[in-house]
Amino acid sequence: MAEYYLKTPLEKDEILKLKAGDTAYITGEIFTARDEAHLRAVEYMEEGKTLPFEFNYGVVYHCGPLMKKENGWKAVSAGPTTSARMNRITPKILEKVEVMGIIGKGGMSDEVVEALKGKGAYFAYTGGAGALAAQSIKKVKAVYWEDLGMPEAVWVFEVEDFGPLIVGIDAHGNSLYSEIEKKIEENFRRLLQKF
Amino acid sequence: MVEYEDVVSTISDLLFKAETELGEDVVEVIRNAYEREDNEVARRNLEAILRNIDSAGKLKVPMCQDTGIPVVFVEIGRELCLDFDFKQAIIDGVIKATKEIPLRPNAVHPLTRKNPGTNVGLHVPQINIDFAEGDKLKLTVMPKGAGSENVSALRMMLPSQIDAIPKFAVEVVRNAMGKPCPPVFLGIGVGSTFDGAAKLAKKALLRDVRKMDEYERKIVNMANELGIGPMGLGGKTTVLGAYVELGFCHTASLPVAVNIQCWANRRATAVLG
Numbered sequence: 001m002a003e004y005y006l007k008t009p010l011e012k013d014e015i016l017k018l019k020a021g022d023t024a025y026i027t028g029e030i031f032t033a034r035d036e037a038h039l040r041a042v043e044y045m046e047e048g049k050t051l052p053f054e055f056n057y058g059v060v061y062h063c064g065p066l067m068k069k070e071n072g073w074k075a076v077s078a079g080p081t082t083s084a085r086m087n088r089i090t091p092k093i094l095e096k097v098e099v100m101g102i103i104g105k106g107g108m109s110d111e112v113v114e115a116l117k118g119k120g121a122y123f124a125y126t127g128g129a130g131a132l133a134a135q136s137i138k139k140v141k142a143v144y145w146e147d148l149g150m151p152e153a154v155w156v157f158e159v160e161d162f163g164p165l166i167v168g169i170d171a172h173g174n175s176l177y178s179e180i181e182k183k184i185e186e187n188f189r190r191l192l193q194k195f
Numbered sequence: 196m197v198e199y200e201d202v203v204s205t206i207s208d209l210l211f212k213a214e215t216e217l218g219e220d221v222v223e224v225i226r227n228a229y230e231r232e233d234n235e236v237a238r239r240n241l242e243a244i245l246r247n248i249d250s251a252g253k254l255k256v257p258m259c260q261d262t263g264i265p266v267v268f269v270e271i272g273r274e275l276c277l278d279f280d281f282k283q284a285i286i287d288g289v290i291k292a293t294k295e296i297p298l299r300p301n302a303v304h305p306l307t308r309k310n311p312g313t314n315v316g317l318h319v320p321q322i323n324i325d326f327a328e329g330d331k332l333k334l335t336v337m338p339k340g341a342g343s344e345n346v347s348a349l350r351m352m353l354p355s356q357i358d359a360i361p362k363f364a365v366e367v368v369r370n371a372m373g374k375p376c377p378p379v380f381l382g383i384g385v386g387s388t389f390d391g392a393a394k395l396a397k398k399a400l401l402r403d404v405r406k407m408d409e410y411e412r413k414i415v416n417m418a419n420e421l422g423i424g425p426m427g428l429g430g431k432t433t434v435l436g437a438y439v440e441l442g443f444c445h446t447a448s449l450p451v452a453v454n455i456q457c458w459a460n461r462r463a464t465a466v467l468g
Contacts, residue, residue, distance in 0.1 A: 001235070021236070036308075066260040066299040076297065077251075077260040082342050082374050106373040106427055126243035127342065127376030127426055128459045130260040131251035149310035150300055151260075164243065166236060166428065176236075177373070180422070180429045187421050188369050194417075195362040 005161070009057035012099050018121050018167045020174040025163035026123070029141065029156060030059040030103065034081055036152035037145060038089045045096060052144045053154055056097040062086060062104030064151025066130065073140040075157065077130030080105040083122070091115040103165060107177030113169050122169035124176075136162040197332050197467045199279040205465050206288025209336040210265065211296050213463040214257040217248055220404045221460045228378060228432040237430025241378075244425070244458055259459050262298040263338030265289045265320035266397065270333035273326055275468055282322065289313075289320050301341070323394065335401060335464040340457055343379060346371035349393055349452040360385060360451055361414045367453040368418045368434060373427015376457035378435045380404060381414065384452040387442030392450035399438040400456050411437045 001021045006014055008028030018024065031053045033041065044051050065078035083104030090108065094100060094115040101120060102108070105127040116122060125133065139158040146153045169175045217225075225248070229241040251258035267285055271277070292298055293314040300312040302319045314320075327333070348367045352359065364383055371379075384395030407415070414437040424430025435458065444450060 023239070064260060064299065066257055066262060066297065068297055077257045077262070077299075079247075079260050081261070082345075084374060105376065124426060124428065126240050126247070127373075128259040128261075128340075128457055129243050129247035131254060131256050131258050132243060132247040133260075134256065135250060135254075149303070149312070164239060166239065168428070176428055180424070180427065181372070183429070184369065184372070184421050184423055188365075191365060191417060191420055192362075195359070 008059055010059065010099050010101055012119070015099055015101070015119070015121050016171050018170050020167050020170045020176045022167040023163070024123060024165045024167060025161040026059060026101070026165065027160050027162070028158070030061045030159055030162065031157070032061045032063040032065060032155045034062055034064050034152055035085055036148045037154050038086050038093070040145060042089055042092050053156060055093055055100055057099045059101035059103060062102065065155055067140070067150055067155065073143060075134045075137040075140060075155070078133045078137060079128050079130035080125045082106045083108050087112055094120060107168050107175065110178065113173060113175045113178070116169055116171055117173050118171055121167055121171055123165035124168040125163070125165055133162070136160055197275065197277065199284045201467055202281065202284035202334070203288045203291060205334055205467060206267065206285055206336065207292040207295065209334060209463040209465055210289070210292040210298065210338060213336050213338055213461040214262055214296060214298065215255050216252045217258070217459065218462065222248060224404050224435045225378070225458055228435060232430055232432050234424060234430035236428045237424045237432055240425035240428065241432065257296065257298065259340060260299055261340040261342065262301065263340045263461065264301055265314055266337040266339050267320050267322045268335040268337070268398070268401065269322060269324045270327045271324065272329035272331045272468065274330035275332055277332070285320060285322055286315050289315050330468055332467040333464065334467065335462060337397070337400065337462045340459065343375035343455040343457040346375050347452070347454045349389070349450065351389065352449040352451050354447065354449050356449060361417060363451055364414050364437065364453050365418050365421070367455065368423070369421055371455055372423055375455045377423055377427060378425055378432045378458050380435055380456040380460050381437040382454040382456060383437060383439045384454070385439055385441050386444040387450060388444070389450055391442055392452040393454065395440040395442050396452035396454035399440040400454060400460065401462055402438045404436045404460060407436055407438065411439055
């Protein structure tokens with residue numbers, strides 16, 4: 001299992017190198033988006049409106065941060081949220097980009113694994129590790145769609161060595177989650193016989 | 196003598212404590228799990244959790260950005276006189292904490308999804324009141340995150356299904372997979388009514404997490420055989436503890452509720468008066 005230090009905007013070669021199970025750290029710009037921001041982003045795309053942030057070659061972070069305003073915004077605690085909630089909408093975004101990274105927790109569906117092929121990777125960050133994550137956020141560069149409320153707004157962060165991230169899904173159709181799920185299913189069936 | 200202001204500041208202080216530091220019992224079981232775990236990815240996740248707990252304590256910031264929905268447990272000594280708007284004092288304590296700590300505003304209208312930004316609203320904070328002997332006021336806060344709440348479950352089982360209770364608990368863990376930020380704790384309410392079982396399950400999460408009986412340990416061991424692991428990435432650390440609270444129920448029913456709690460089992464208690 002290799003360790004990679006990635007920079008944004010992402011480069012396709014770098015993304016293609018990653019294998020499920022590798023460790024990665026990201027430096028540069030990432031932006032948060034969860035349920036409401038995803039819905040609005042797709043609405044914008046369908047209406048042909050320009051988004052104030054860029055998915056293409058970018059890194060979207062499934063996160064609803066806890067922010068504090070004192071001489072500008074500061075991220076207080078900013079760990080990942082459950083990515084599965086974005087399963088349905090993510091392929092619609094992936095079909096519009098050439099390269100993209102996703103940071104979240106809990107993994108994503110087979111449809112997303114398929115949509116990431118050849119262009120993107122899913123990075124798992126430890127759920128609940130909000131204080132640790134905030135330490136890698138060096139600056140809050142912008143906030144969009146504040147009307148959605150603090151957790152659902154889009155926050156643009158400048159991050160340094162954001163991680164450790166585990167490559168949960170790579171650009172070659174490999175998902176740590178689906179491998180583990182198969183084992184869990186076997187274990188569950190064995191357990192059921194015990195009951 | 197307990198006054199309005201005491202309740203406001205205590206609720207706010209308790210929320211600060213719960214959000215920034217875990218109880219020693221919780222940290223101890225996470226650390227023990229880290230030492231026992233041999234899956235490399237699982238160890239990396241558990242290490243990040245321990246480093247995060249450490250950072251939150253040192254920096255005095257909430258350990259998780261999901262600062263939860265405020266749940267409050269109150270025990271009122273029957274000799275105590277509360278001659279003020281007690282409910283409003285708890286609400287004001289939550290508003291104060293949200294502004295000053297700060298907490299992420301999580302409470303929204305269920306249908307319009309409008310967020311007032313204060314963490315209070317219809318039936319929020321959720322207040323559970325019980326009575327005790329004496330003249331003290333015991334306040335406990337449990338800010339509860341949504342990841343683990345969303346995969347909790349309740350089943351109206353049949354009286355003939357008593358033996359199937361552990362199986363139901365394991366099924367809930369299996370269905371939850373990596374979503375509730377495992378490793379998790381399980382609060383299990385057995386008996387009472389439909390709503391009462393859920394309340395018992397939440398109350399079970401207040402216990403010292405190091406103390407389990409044989410039945411509870413059995414549930415933990417079975418659930419850990421699933422191999423979900425920390426964050427659903429595999430390993431033997433999926434459930435850190437299971438705690439069962441019982442309540443009498445109707446002779447024709449057996450309600451069972453399983454309330455999942457993430458590793459950040461945030462609770463804080465104070466006694467006033």
